[in-house]
Amino acid sequence: xxxxxxxxxxxxxxxxxxxxxxxxxxxxxxxxxxxxxxxxxxxxxxxxxxxxxxxxxxxxxxxxxxxxxxxxxxxxxxxxxxxxxxxxxxxxxxxxxxxxxxxxxxxxxxxxxxxxxxxxxxxxxxxxxxxxxxxxxxxxxxxxxxxxxxxxxxxxxxxxxxxxxxxxxxxxxxxxxxxxxxxxxxxxxxxxxxxxxxxxxxxxxxxxxxxxxxxxxxxxxxxxxxxxxxxxxxxxxxxxxxxxxxxxxxxxxxxxxxxxxxxxxxxxxxxxxxxxxxxxxxxxxxxxxxxxxxxxxxxxxxxxxxxxxxxxxxxxxxxxxxxxxxxxxxxxxxxxxxxxxxxxxxxxxxxxxxxxxxxxxxxxxxxxxxxxxxxxxxxxxxxxxxxxxxxxxxxxxxxxxxxxxxxxxxxxxxxxxxxxxxxxxxxxxxxxxxxxxxxxxxxxxxxxxxxxxxxxxxxxxxxxxxxxxxxxxxxxxxxxxxxxxxxxxxxxxxxxxxxxxxxxxxxxxxxxxxxxxxxxxxxxxxxxxxx
Numbered sequence: 001x002x003x004x005x006x007x008x009x010x011x012x013x014x015x016x017x018x019x020x021x022x023x024x025x026x027x028x029x030x031x032x033x034x035x036x037x038x039x040x041x042x043x044x045x046x047x048x049x050x051x052x053x054x055x056x057x058x059x060x061x062x063x064x065x066x067x068x069x070x071x072x073x074x075x076x077x078x079x080x081x082x083x084x085x086x087x088x089x090x091x092x093x094x095x096x097x098x099x100x101x102x103x104x105x106x107x108x109x110x111x112x113x114x115x116x117x118x119x120x121x122x123x124x125x126x127x128x129x130x131x132x133x134x135x136x137x138x139x140x141x142x143x144x145x146x147x148x149x150x151x152x153x154x155x156x157x158x159x160x161x162x163x164x165x166x167x168x169x170x171x172x173x174x175x176x177x178x179x180x181x182x183x184x185x186x187x188x189x190x191x192x193x194x195x196x197x198x199x200x201x202x203x204x205x206x207x208x209x210x211x212x213x214x215x216x217x218x219x220x221x222x223x224x225x226x227x228x229x230x231x232x233x234x235x236x237x238x239x240x241x242x243x244x245x246x247x248x249x250x251x252x253x254x255x256x257x258x259x260x261x262x263x264x265x266x267x268x269x270x271x272x273x274x275x276x277x278x279x280x281x282x283x284x285x286x287x288x289x290x291x292x293x294x295x296x297x298x299x300x301x302x303x304x305x306x307x308x309x310x311x312x313x314x315x316x317x318x319x320x321x322x323x324x325x326x327x328x329x330x331x332x333x334x335x336x337x338x339x340x341x342x343x344x345x346x347x348x349x350x351x352x353x354x355x356x357x358x359x360x361x362x363x364x365x366x367x368x369x370x371x372x373x374x375x376x377x378x379x380x381x382x383x384x385x386x387x388x389x390x391x392x393x394x395x396x397x398x399x400x401x402x403x404x405x406x407x408x409x410x411x412x413x414x415x416x417x418x419x420x421x422x423x424x425x426x427x428x429x430x431x432x433x434x435x436x437x438x439x440x441x442x443x444x445x446x447x448x449x450x451x452x453x454x455x456x457x458x459x460x461x462x463x464x465x466x467x468x469x470x471x472x473x474x475x476x477x478x479x480x481x482x483x484x485x486x487x488x489x490x491x492x493x494x495x496x497x498x499x500x501x502x503x504x505x506x507x508x509x510x511x512x513x514x515x516x517x518x519x520x521x522x523x524x525x526x527x528x529x530x531x
Contacts, residue, residue, distance in 0.1 A: 055220035055231045056198075057244050060205045062213055067164040070203030071154050072462060078157040078469040087483045088159060088420055092116065095484050102481060103306065110305035115491055116417035121505075122280040122498035123175035126150025126410040126422075127490035128447075131478055132375055132389040139392060141485045142310045142375070143295075144406065146493045147342065148276045148285025149259045152410045152422035154199045157469050168200075168207035171421055174414035176255055177211065179273040186238045186271050188250035191217040193232065194257040201257040208255065217241050217249070223260050232265070239272035259342060262286065264528045269509045282516065282529070283504055284497035288370055289339035289520050291497060292316050298496035309492045313373035313384040317521070320364060326371040327356055331383035333374040338366055340525060345450075349374060349441040368522045376445065379434045393432055394466075395477045401431035405466060405476060406447045409483075409490040418494070420487050425466035425476055 067076060090098075092115040100108045128144045153167045160166055179185075190208060194201035198220075205218040219241045221232045231242040239251040253273040258266065263286075266278040276285065284291030293316065295309045302308055312335070315326050327334040327350055336359055338346030348359045351374070373382035373389070381388045393402040410422040430443040449460045466472040506512045517526065 054229050055222055057220070057231055057241070058202075058205075058218045059215050059243070060202065060209050060218055061215045062209045065165055065203070065206035065210060070168070070199060070206070071164070072199075072465070074462070074465075075155060075157055075467065078467050078471075079161075080157040080159060081468050081470050081473040083480055084423065084468040084473060084483070085159065087480050087487075090484075092417060092419075095487065098481070099484055099488060106306035107304075110302075111307060111488070114307075114495060115488075117413075117495060118415055118417065119413040119494065119498040121277055121283070121501040122148065122285060122494050123275055123413045124148075124150070124171060124410075125276075125285070125413070125490065125494040125497075126152060126408055127486075127493050129407045129409060129486050129489060130375055131392045131405070131407065131476075131482060133392050135378070135388050139482075140310055141407070141482060141489050142312060142389065143489050143493050144312070145288055145342075146285060146291060146490070146497060147259075148280045149197075149257050149262075150408065150410050151197055151200055152408055152424055153203055154197075155424040155465055155467060156422040157467060165203075165207045165210065167422055168203045169211060170419075171410075171412045172204065172208055172211055172255070174412040174419065176208070176253070176275045178415055179275065180212070180253055182273065184271075185252040185273055186250060188238065188252035188272070189217060190214065191219055191239070191241055191251045191254045192257060193219055193221045193254055195220065195222050195262075196259050197257055204255050204257070217243070217251070221258050221265060224264050234267055234270065234272075237267075237269060237271035239270060239274070259286070261340065261528060263530060265530070267530045268505075268511045279501045279505055279511065280497065282511070283501035286342060287340055287520065288337055289316050289368060289522070290500060291493075292370060293519055294496040294500035295493065298492065298499060302492070307488075307492060309496060310489060311372075312375060312389070313382065313386065315371045316368075318369045318371050319367065320360070320369065323360065323369060323371060324356060330371070330373050333376060333380060333382045335372045335374050337370040337372065338364070339368065339370055339520075339522075340366065347446070349445050351376070351380065351436050351441040355441065366522055366524045368520075374445075376441075377432055377434050380436055391432060392477060394427060395475045397475075399431075403427040403431050404445055404447060407476075407478070407482075407486055409486045411487065411490050411494065413494065418491050423468055423483065423486070425468075425472070427464050427466055429461075429464065 096108055096112045100106050100111065126147045129141045130144055132142050133139045156167050158164050158166060190212065192201050192205040202218055205216045209216040219231050233240050239254055240248045241251060242248050251272050256274050256276060262281050263278055268278055281287060284294045292314045295311055299308050318326055323336060334350045336348040336350060350356045373384050375381055375389045375391055378390045381390045391404045394405050396402050405425045405427040407425050408423060411418050412421050426447040426449055428444055428447050430439045432444050433439060449464055466476060504512050504516055
């Protein structure tokens, strides 16, 4: 990927971007509560002072990017590891050459074509991968899930020390800016919608303001279950937001950071350009059920190329009563997933009868589940026809403890294909043990940092975050070839979901409901999707 030092600072993406024919907006209100506290606390940015219970709104003007608002405090002084920096600068041509050298059965032309593909719907993506090994010692990266609004910018040390916006702006320039050139956009302003991650949402809003040279609205758009009050509506397909003066403003394009059941607020068809559109979520970006089917279908088309999306052994469309049977098939060890949850919610690791009984006793809002093979320790992992997989884990610490860690790879797709943007890692709470029963299995295997509070808000356990810096990266036990494989697996998973999204969209832009129901026959989910 080209570095920012190779670019002319005057070569702004805003040169070719159309702006609305409207009067200048007011300057963003100053607020003494900035910068935020050291934690990624969803209580900021502050609510409108007229009514603290309303969803929050802020207007960010060009020049308002402040690093302390948009990165974790420990990232501000971190230096990107040289190997990770080298990986980000490789470019797709050298990545293809290296990967095919190590995997001679992969056709180089096919891989190059896939990396150069411009996605139609799923332009910004992040996959969570596990570094695993077989019983014979063959290491590989396995895709656990793919996210349509992935976090990560706040956890990434800067590529260029003098350019803190680089990751935010690079994503916007590749995935978002090309859409602004369309003549079909309605007149209006720009916005970033969010429901869970104000730290990164504000970073995107501030970077967007600099990119286009105009103020950008940052608007909270909580789940409809949180209450009827809203600052967002759609009028004849045009997104409108209500500012702090209670004025409804039309939006021509929006960057979306709405992650929790976004289909109950965002319609399929909009005149406002939205990245990513809701079909990317329904097709697999927030729907593990259809994602698993998308991977399977895409793998069929990849067969002759020598490529494949690697995932755990997966069974989908499992009714609650059937779950114990499929767990038994996997030797009593399994991962059960609610297909539409995210942020580590709705995932249950099963290693003993008590954990399965606890899952079965819960009141589940949905009718269908996914059962996957469990990747654990060499002494206890799921038994499948392909054999066992188990975690490579981190390098042993001074206590000789090894931790499970995942790898998040965020990518961006544009007119000339995909590029890697961000990567970071998260470790489990407790070290991986060869003996079961001493520690809850989730504490050994669960890596997500998000923790949902009793009031519905979110906290983040930052002590388990592993940065791609000079301190943390060496302990991960991975090298540049693992980063390359993670990137390729992420691109393949993203293209699989984008292909499924294209199948789900009718000729007039509507959701093909009969096809969707045949793929995902879950009445509880269907009742949530906006008409």
